[in-house]
Structures are given as structure tokens and as C-alpha cells.
Amino acid sequence: MSESFTKGMARNIYYGGSVFFFLIFLSLTFHTTKEMPERDNRVNLSESVARGKALWEDNNCVGCHSLIGEGAYFAPELGNVYVRRGGGNIETFKGFMQGWMKAQPLNIPGRRQMPNFHLNDQQIDDLAEFLKFTAEMDVNDWPPNDEG
Amino acid sequence: MSTLKYQSQAVAKPYFVFALILFVGQILFGLIMGMQYVVGDFLAGAIPFNVARMVHTNLLIVWLLFGFMGAAYYLVPEEAETELHSPKLAIALFWIFAAAGVLTILGYLLVPYSTLAHITGNEYLPTMGREFLEQPTITKIGIVVVALGFLYNLGMTILKGRKTAINMVLLTGLVGLAVFFLFSFYNPANIALDKYFWWFVVHLWVEGVWELIMGAILAFILIKTTGVDREVIEKWLYVIIAMALITGILGTGHHFYWLATPEYWQWVGSIFSAMEPLPFFAMVLYAFNMVNRRRREHPNKAATLWALGTAVMAFLGAGVWGFLHTLAPVNFYTHGSQITAAHGHMAFYGAYAMIVMTIISYAMPKIRGFGEAMPNSAQVREMWGFWLMTIAMVFITLFLTGAGVLQVWLQRLPETGEALSFMATQEKLTIFYWLREIAGVFFLIGLICYLTSFFTKEKAQA
Missing domain, CATH: 1.10.760.10 (Cytochrome c-like domain)
Structure with a gap:
């Protein structure tokens, strides 16, 4: 991996990326549980x-x-x-x-x-x-x- | 005396030993089940299939947990450059967890499952009888207590010591493991909701936080065995786990295709889980890259072999075999077939069984006072064990895949009326199941070979 891409940048992608996608997952879960009464x-x-x-x-x-x-x-x-x-x-x-x-x-x-x-x-x-x-x-x- | 940097690292030893004992049990019950697949009434009175399966899968989960705990007790003090906060607590928790585990397995084997549910008061807080979460509620509570004590012990150790990326990632993974396990206590009467949140334990473990644990252990081993600069290895670690969580969290959607859930999960699940092989591929590149750039020749060849092996097999089992059936239009036909079983076997072996054996291979010679590595003759037996088990697992996976493809062809693809029934299909798959069982016997031989490597005539330095 290139030297200009530092460990700090990798760490930020890890924290930022996981939190971001986890929040999306929670929102979709919230929406899904609202929809489920129609289907389950x-x-x-x-x-x-x-x-x-x-x-x-x-x-x-x-x-x-x-x-x-x-x-x-x-x-x-x-x-x-x-x-x-x-x-x-x-x-x-x-x-x-x-x-x-x-x-x-x-x-x-x-x-x-x-x-x-x-x-x-x-x-x-x-x-x-x-x-x-x-x-x-x-x-x-x-x-x-x-x-x- | 051992050849350890920090004497408290030695608490890992009972965890590793017990993990391997449970591993043997897991394989023996696997062979019983494999036999029941071809001779349906084999031991059917004494050990019905559902009991054997519960023992097989629960032993797997528990031995991996023992392995992860041993790994953490070993590597956290070394990374933090301080003794473990409380070795006594670690040993006490070992005995509590071991006793709970043994009693639970005996419960499965000695009384009918409904009796076990009754005597452990399942009606008050029903959590039993769901795949992989079959443990009595009281055992589940015990697991939570052990996990809390374990995290407290590690947390205190890290607080007073050096906070490396490896330690922080490992701790995040272990905290996540404990937190997501709490969903096992949620079991509503509505089966759709039950299943939806059941995946919060199962998927977010194996395709989420467990990957952090695996990544941290692998990074630790690579630093130790290759001598490559920590900065480089930790950078790779962050990249890999970032990819793992970014793809894996929404990848949970591949379990929500057929679950009274909105159709958009078919898109979300397909797209994100199609990218789930990427972190595993990166792990292969990284492991080989680091070993090629090594600055020292570590005498423990076996540990390096396990480290490379786990990366490759995790990529094949979790990555490639996962991808095979993850796209919604494919999964429509393969869901719950032998394809799923094929993927499950190689993924668990490659990613998790092998990472535990990697850290055991590295740590045990030091804990036992052999120094950096076991004598050559022992390492040769260990590597024979590695190859026999790994190749056997490749064949188990291929045979189950063959069975799965034929099953889909006969039972799933034709229309109602033309499709073969489940039982009629199973009879057509017999040859694959026999071959799988033979491969399973080779796996056991490999395991025995591996275990003999711990017994050697040469004396430890002490």
C-alpha cells in the first residue's frame, strides 16, 4: 500500500464507515419492522x-x-x-x-x-x-x- | 518456568487445551451425523440427529469462544506491555465456563430436549430451541456473566497499558460479540420477528465482529513471525476490517430475502454481500505480502503455515462459497440446501477454527517452555495435521456442494408435481454423503495427527 495512505486514514475509514453503515442498517431495520405487520x-x-x-x-x-x-x-x-x-x-x-x-x-x-x-x-x-x-x-x- | 514475556499470559493454556478437547468432541459428533445421513437409523434411538447436531454446532461455538478467550488472554498483556489485571479471575471464569459447557452438553445427551427445557425453566424466559441458540436460558445467562468478567479483566489490562490498534480492534470485536449475544434473549411469539433478530446474533457475529477478532489475532501473529513494521501491519488491519464491516453489516440483508420483509433487502443484501469476499481477498494478499517481506526467519514454521492457511481458507470458504449462493435470484433456489452446509463447513473451519489453531500454534510452545517453537519433529506432525485437516475439509465442501447442486436440480428447479420430494431427493444424493463421510474420517485422522504434535519426547527448557 502506498506510503501517502497512512494508518490514521485507514483507521478513520474503519470507524467512519462502520458507524455510517451501521446507522443505515438500523434505519432499514426500523423501516422493516414498520412494514412487517403487512407481511408476517x-x-x-x-x-x-x-x-x-x-x-x-x-x-x-x-x-x-x-x-x-x-x-x-x-x-x-x-x-x-x-x-x-x-x-x-x-x-x-x-x-x-x-x-x-x-x-x-x-x-x-x-x-x-x-x-x-x-x-x-x-x-x-x-x-x-x-x-x-x-x-x-x-x-x-x-x-x-x-x-x- | 515458561518462556513468556508476561507470566500471566499462561492463563491462556487451560483455554487452549479445553478448546482442543471440545474440538475432538465436535468432530466425533460430526461423524455420527455424517453416518446418519447415509444409514438413517444409525444410533437413532440413543443419539437422534437433532441431538448430535446440537452437540456438533454448540461444541464448535464453545470451543471457538474458548479459543478467542485464550487468544485474548495471551495477546492482550503482550500488546499492552503489562501483566493481566487479574489472572485469578481468568482462571475462575475458565472453570465456570467449562462447567457450564460440560453440563449443557450432558443435558443435551442425557435427557430429552423438552425435559431439559422444562427443568431449566424455559417457559419463564423462552430462548431455547432456535438454531445455534439451543442452550438453556440459564447457560445463556452464564455466558453473559463470563463475558462481562472477561471484558472487565481485559479492559482493565488495556487501560493500564499500551493501547495498540490490535488491542483496540480485538476488544471492539469481543465487546461486539457480547452485545450482539444479548439478542438471543429476545424471542417473540411472532416467528418473523424472532428470525429477523436471531440474525443479529448469528450474522453479526460471524460476518461482523468475529472478523475483527480474526483480523486482530492474524495481525498479532504476522507482526511476531515476520518482524514487519507494526505501522504497516496495523494499516492493513484497519483497511481489512473497514471493508469487512462496510460490506458485512448491510450484507446481513442476504438473510432477509424470504422473511416477511420488504423486497429491497434482495437488492441491499445482494449488492453488499457480493462485496463480502473483498476483505477476505485482501487478507490473503496481506498475509502473503507480509510473509514475503519478512525481516526474520521465525523458527515456528507451523504457526506461519496456519496464518497463511487461515487467510486462504477463509477467502475460499467464507468469500467464494458465500458468494456462490448470496445473490437473491440464486439464493431463491439454493436457500436451505446442502450448498448452505458446504459453505458453513469451510467458512467456519477456514476463518475461525484455523485462526484459533494459528494462535495456539504460536503461543503454546512459549507457554509450555519450549521457547519460540516446538522441536522440528513436532512441527512436522503439526503440519501433517494442517494439510490432512485442510484438504479433508476441501473435499467435505466439494462433496456437499455436489450434493447441493443435485438437490437444487431435482427438488427446487422443477415445477410442483414434477419436482422430487425432499426424501426422494436425499436418496439420490447418497454417493455424495458417503464420500463426505470418508473425507470426515480423514479429517479426524488429521486432527489426531495434529494433537500428537503436542506430545514430544524432547523436554521443555524448564
Whole structure:
């Protein structure tokens, strides 16, 4: 690097640049949180959805599955599973979930195995409500198709 | 006695030793998971995949934190030209952090996760069950307490001593690490907000403040091993971290493409994160430049190798592999696929695992009383470890990339109805997963080889 470009100048770019871009980041974050109510489906955030989210966390579902692309990549994406397995109908989806959760582990030799989390009917319904909620968020049309 | 300038630098030793022990655990659990990718029910009853993954990623984070702390305890006194404010506090915090870490990992392994959540009172302040932030809330509070004590100790040391650019940058990075961790306590019922601010921990750590820590450690090592003028090295350090933060802060936007957020993030995230490879490229130029302009032949060849290696691998893993899937139109298809896993592996190894091994390589011979370097035979084993682990990681990344490309091709690109399901796609990827697992075994062999370099027949000077 050229001698006329001094350490002091580099330091000023570091401090000035980071503070400047951090402030822009904070402003965009502020704007985003103002916009999110239009997109994140919060009008439908019921008690049941909140309980479902707690169950999702307490059983570490994200340790195998992804949710809107984030999480582990060992098991299917669940952000849109309400569409894939429930066809967008909550009764169909709850029926599917009740059967699926209780059938675990499938014990098919060599197949990846989902544990049984011993959830009761109400809890499974709550989880279904949570997954319906995530499927109805406006996430800029991700994923590309129903397979997730 | 050790061959240290300041005796209190020796508190780094337990941190480094424990970091490497956890590293071994991380790799073993990685191999278990790799096996479960191909033989789905392998150990499924005893160690379900989610548990193995939690142990694998949490051990990584914790061993890197131990490594960063050890690095700070080692280099801050030397830079400040004074003894550490309180070596006793450093040792006490070591035991608290180690105990909390071990108990947390045992909790993951011994009881179902929901039981762990229940007995640690997660319902009162729910923070668990989110990727990388799986630790019980009480552990998270413990991490904050340890971080505060650690920053107090370093801050007092720097206050009474010389304030070099390296020390200030390192301290800024560590304060940032602690501050952004506080977002892990924010967990609203609204999943979109939860995810948005979750990235304030995850992204602003690894693509923000951790880069300051990496830059400071690398600068310290380059000054020591090359003898190049501090003014030059510190100027480069500022340029690199300026680029890292200018691109990386708004680069956070590449996580906000599909998150109930406005579309402008697709532009902001794409443009700024496309520039994120620049600081890593500059780091490669800088490391090689400084080593070429060296004014002395440092006897610790291994440390220099690690320093060059971390720059190159961070550029490849974080820079190139990050760029591969960072543009919004590409990320639409690759988001949450094996491409992400490929990038994650090489980026963490290249930037963070390797920088910790760089400082360990430089500091341990001095702490242990061997002088500036380990005997030649030990260095040869260390360098074998370097090459085996690094090449194995290149292959792990290539195989996961192959798996990811095929996954996108089969599962993401076709329309609904024509696309293969997730599970059907996974079966087609088996060959890649087997090859990845084999590469993983080579990584473990490299790690063992590396660890043997710490055991040598030759005696320390003391």
C-alpha cells in the first residue's frame, strides 16, 4: 500500500464507515419492522399458534427440519408443509398431523428416523396451527415449489 | 518456568487445551451425523440427529469462544506491555465456563430436549430451541456473566497499558460479540420477528465482529513471525476490517430475502454481500505480502503455515462459497440446501477454527517452555495435521456442494408435481454423503495427527 495512505486514514475509514453503515442498517431495520405487520401474518397469531411455536422450540424441531429455509437440512422443509400435506385446509392438515406424529418412529430399517415426542392431541393441533401460520406468511414467494 | 514475556499470559493454556478437547468432541459428533445421513437409523434411538447436531454446532461455538478467550488472554498483556489485571479471575471464569459447557452438553445427551427445557425453566424466559441458540436460558445467562468478567479483566489490562490498534480492534470485536449475544434473549411469539433478530446474533457475529477478532489475532501473529513494521501491519488491519464491516453489516440483508420483509433487502443484501469476499481477498494478499517481506526467519514454521492457511481458507470458504449462493435470484433456489452446509463447513473451519489453531500454534510452545517453537519433529506432525485437516475439509465442501447442486436440480428447479420430494431427493444424493463421510474420517485422522504434535519426547527448557 502506498506510503501517502497512512494508518490514521485507514483507521478513520474503519470507524467512519462502520458507524455510517451501521446507522443505515438500523434505519432499514426500523423501516422493516414498520412494514412487517403487512407481511408476517400477525393478525392470525392466536394463542394456539404461540403454543405451537413454543412446542416447536421445546422439541428442537429445527435440529432436523428447516423452517423457511433455516435450520437443519436432514429432514423436509416445514414452512410450507401445511400446503404440501394439508392442501391448504386446516382440518385435513390436523388429521394428517395427528396420524403422522403418532406413527413415529416409523422404524423402517435404514430410513432416517423421526423420534416420537409424545405430544397430546391438543399439542399436535397447536403445532399444526403454528405451521399453518408460517405457511401463510408473505415470504416473497419462497420456496420455488411445494416440495420446499 | 515458561518462556513468556508476561507470566500471566499462561492463563491462556487451560483455554487452549479445553478448546482442543471440545474440538475432538465436535468432530466425533460430526461423524455420527455424517453416518446418519447415509444409514438413517444409525444410533437413532440413543443419539437422534437433532441431538448430535446440537452437540456438533454448540461444541464448535464453545470451543471457538474458548479459543478467542485464550487468544485474548495471551495477546492482550503482550500488546499492552503489562501483566493481566487479574489472572485469578481468568482462571475462575475458565472453570465456570467449562462447567457450564460440560453440563449443557450432558443435558443435551442425557435427557430429552423438552425435559431439559422444562427443568431449566424455559417457559419463564423462552430462548431455547432456535438454531445455534439451543442452550438453556440459564447457560445463556452464564455466558453473559463470563463475558462481562472477561471484558472487565481485559479492559482493565488495556487501560493500564499500551493501547495498540490490535488491542483496540480485538476488544471492539469481543465487546461486539457480547452485545450482539444479548439478542438471543429476545424471542417473540411472532416467528418473523424472532428470525429477523436471531440474525443479529448469528450474522453479526460471524460476518461482523468475529472478523475483527480474526483480523486482530492474524495481525498479532504476522507482526511476531515476520518482524514487519507494526505501522504497516496495523494499516492493513484497519483497511481489512473497514471493508469487512462496510460490506458485512448491510450484507446481513442476504438473510432477509424470504422473511416477511420488504423486497429491497434482495437488492441491499445482494449488492453488499457480493462485496463480502473483498476483505477476505485482501487478507490473503496481506498475509502473503507480509510473509514475503519478512525481516526474520521465525523458527515456528507451523504457526506461519496456519496464518497463511487461515487467510486462504477463509477467502475460499467464507468469500467464494458465500458468494456462490448470496445473490437473491440464486439464493431463491439454493436457500436451505446442502450448498448452505458446504459453505458453513469451510467458512467456519477456514476463518475461525484455523485462526484459533494459528494462535495456539504460536503461543503454546512459549507457554509450555519450549521457547519460540516446538522441536522440528513436532512441527512436522503439526503440519501433517494442517494439510490432512485442510484438504479433508476441501473435499467435505466439494462433496456437499455436489450434493447441493443435485438437490437444487431435482427438488427446487422443477415445477410442483414434477419436482422430487425432499426424501426422494436425499436418496439420490447418497454417493455424495458417503464420500463426505470418508473425507470426515480423514479429517479426524488429521486432527489426531495434529494433537500428537503436542506430545514430544524432547523436554521443555524448564
